[in-house]
Amino acid sequence: MKWLLVPVTGRSRSLRMMGKPRCGLPLAQVLVVHLLLTLASSSELTFELPDNAKQCFYEDIVIGTKCTLEFQVVTGGHYDVDCRLEDPDGTVLYKEMKKQYDSFTFTAAKNGTFKFCFSNEFSTFTHKTVYFDFQVGEDPPLFPNENRVTALTQMESACVSIHEALKSVIDYQTHFRLREAQGRSRAEDLNTRVAFWSIGEAIILLVVSISQVVLLRSFFSDRKTTTTRVGS
Numbered sequence: 649m650k651w652l653l654v655p656v657t658g659r660s661r662s663l664r665m666m667g668k669p670r671c672g673l674p675l676a677q678v679l680v681v682h683l684l685l686t687l688a689s690s691s692e693l694t695f696e697l698p699d700n701a702k703q704c705f706y707e708d709i710v711i712g713t714k715c716t717l718e719f720q721v722v723t724g725g726h727y728d729v730d731c732r733l734e735d736p737d738g739t740v741l742y743k744e745m746k747k748q749y750d751s752f753t754f755t756a757a758k759n760g761t762f763k764f765c766f767s768n769e770f771s772t773f774t775h776k777t778v779y780f781d782f783q784v785g786e787d788p789p790l791f792p793n794e795n796r797v798t799a800l801t802q803m804e805s806a807c808v809s810i811h812e813a814l815k816s817v818i819d820y821q822t823h824f825r826l827r828e829a830q831g832r833s834r835a836e837d838l839n840t841r842v843a844f845w846s847i848g849e850a851i852i853l854l855v856v857s858i859s860q861v862v863l864l865r866s867f868f869s870d871r872k873t874t875t876t877r878v879g880s
Contacts, residue, residue, distance in 0.1 A: 692822075694722065694779045697729065697768045701775075704765040709756040709784055716783045717742070717764060720749035720826055723833035724776035730767035736760025746770070777833075779826055787815075 697703055709715060721727040731750065733742035735758060742752045742764075756762070768776050790808050800808065 690781065690783045692779070692781045694777065697724075697766055697776045697778050699771045699773055699775050700769055702765055702767040702769055703778075704763055705780075705782070706761050706763050707782060707784060709760070709762050711756050711759045713756045713785050714753065715756060715762075715785070716751065716753045717780065718749075718751040718782075719747075719766070719778060719780040720830075721747075722777040722779055722826060722829045725771055725774035727776075727830065729776055729778055730770065731764065732767070733762070733764040735762055777829075781822075 691705075691707070693705075695703065707715075717731075717733060719729070719731060721729050726746075727748045728746040730745050731742065731747060732740065733752065733754075734740055735756075737758070737760075741754055744750055764780075764782070766778050766780070768774075790804075790811050
């Protein structure tokens with residue numbers, strides 16, 4: 649079952665069975681579906697990374713499991729961050745410096761706790777907002793007999809198609825929300841810079857105008873001279 653902490657998407661991608669099953673499946677098949685759904689997990693999180701800081705996350709992975717780490721810097725500075733992924737023995741599997749976004753897929757070669765870290769230690773003044781999606785394992789089949797030789801019923805095929813389409817919709821929503829958040833951050837930053845630059849130009853223009861007026865008045869000012877006669 650997928651567990652997500654996603655302020656960006658706002659909804660979970662997990663399949664949840666609410667109430668009593670109405671599809672006519674036996675209880676044993678329902679339990680098999682529930683067990684299969686626990687084989688894959690996906691963690692999504694959007695967090696703030698302060699300047700000159702480092703944040704690490706840990707995930708227990710079984711050998712032979714295919715995993716994918718995807719991240720993107722949403723706001724802050726030049727929209728870049730350092731990323732590092734290590735296996736349980738400390739061997740570096742992935743390391744990139746000052747990346748705006750990237751995706752890395754690997755297969756776990758051993759059991760244990762894998763660690764991936766995001767670092768903003770190279771930045772002295774700017775904090776970042778980072779989004780990542782760490783997928784562990786592949787999505788299990790929606791029905792127990794989906795990968796078997798037996799053909800699916802029309803209703804089961806429709807359910808599988810709808811399920812895949814909804815997963816694509818959620819992925820697209822997440823992608824476009826990230827783009828919208830990044831674009832809004834850039835626009836607000838540009839608007840702030842333009843506002844300060846405009847205020848600075850207005851102040852400079854005012855000072856120059858006053859200086860010119862004072863200078864011109866000094867040119868045309870009436871200077872009176874006095875003559876003193878010295879008697880013999």
